[in-house]
Amino acid sequence: MQQWNLFSAFFRVGMLGYGGGPSSIPLVHKEVVEKYKWLSDDDFGDILALGNSLPGPIATKMAGYIGYRVSGVIGMMNAVLATILPTIIIMIVLITSLNNLRDQPWVAGMTQAVVPVVGVMLAKLTYDFFKKAKIQLGWIVTILIGTASLLLIEWAGVHPGIIIFALLLYALVRPMRRKETTPINQQEQSS
Helix, strand or coil: CHHHHHHHHHHHHHHHCCCCHHHHHHHHHHHHHHHCCCCCHHHHHHHHHHHHHCCCCHHHHHHHHHHHHHHHHHHHHHHHHHHHHHHHHHHHHHHHHHHHHCCCHHHHHHHHHHHHHHHHHHHHHHHHHHHHHHHHHCHHHHHHHHHHHHHHHHHCCCCHHHHHHHHHHHHHHHHHHHHHHHHHHHHHHHC
């Protein structure tokens, strides 16, 4: 049953993830966090951050890792197959059909109408991540990191993977610094 759930979850993502990887991220979240509860929000955020910093399509990277985590190597292959199979089938059918109908106004309208829906899905996911970050970091730090990331990515042209890597390094170093200062502070308080 677990393999069937993995396949059906990622098959739905593959079928409904119109517009590529970013549009499928909220769908993956809905399946693996909300519906099947294979991951927590924190785990999903970590996987998403690391997946975005690696080369290749995000949907297949996430499917592979989540499938592996849920059900080992077989689960990984199952989830990746379920993610790419709909794309292969739809590409063959749609490109053939749309190529024959490309001059029809409803075809252009159909593809344009999907864009706002994908935007809303991404905005909701972004809002959910900001709420989670606010709880862990507070609004000021969340807004500062978000603004700095936006400036670095959009105006300075820094790759998001570099920013994520820098933040991961900071997260690794920051707890060590706290651990070093904690015993000193405790000694000062006991004196």
